[in-house]
Amino acid sequence: MNMEINLQRRKALKTGGGVGLLALFGALGLLQSGVAFAEWNKTAFSAKTMDDALNALGVIVPENGAASIQLTVPEIAENGAVVPVTVASTLADVEQITIFVDKNPSVLAANFTLPQGTEAYITTRVKMGQTANVIALVKAGGKFYRTSKEVKVTAGGCGG
């Protein structure tokens, strides 16, 4: 009986020690940058299809955002490794801007959370493996809006 209790205690100590160590590493990581990051949405960023990505982001059927989202992409990208994408919106209270490339191995490219006071205007650069649609999703006032534009890629940007 004593033996059993001891074993359990040992086990508990072992597990506890492990957790403590992990917490310490975590704390060190945070101390290094001094910034706490939110949890990276692995499910959404690993999604292979638009439907899976939208599901992982908790998007209910988005409304047509063709009029309210200004998506600027080149018509033809000679270098698929560097395709500039600008998403802007005239909607009020934009909380989130999301960029997808529908034919890339992982469709979700970037997700931006805009605190109040940050304007709905984001530019970044994405890789495109082939001619595909760049899709912009905007969340404003709790609703989702979506628009897309095709970019013709003449040389892929994924190590081809």
Add this chain to the structure above:
Amino acid sequence: MGNPMKIRAAVKDGVTEVKILMQHEMETGLRKDADGTLVPAWFITEVKAQYQGRTVLETQFGQSISKNPYLLFRFKGGAAGEKITVSWVDNKGDTRSDEVTIAA
């Protein structure tokens, strides 16, 4: 510790525009090197910009973002001479923070 970022910030008509150029390979994990071996995924997963302790942009990146990621955004407010801090973390847990002073 990653390589330093290039950051520019300027305020005009009450809006601060921030341009960030990060130095990072952004490996997708799908590319093969000259020997045909897969190069493991290595990319920035999150970027955060702060002004006077207030978060002005939170970003999550996937493998589709180009090598040496570029980011431009704008926020209301921001005074010339004040500082903006930008920090990123990658999927290997490496992290980097840089500061820039807002120009007029």
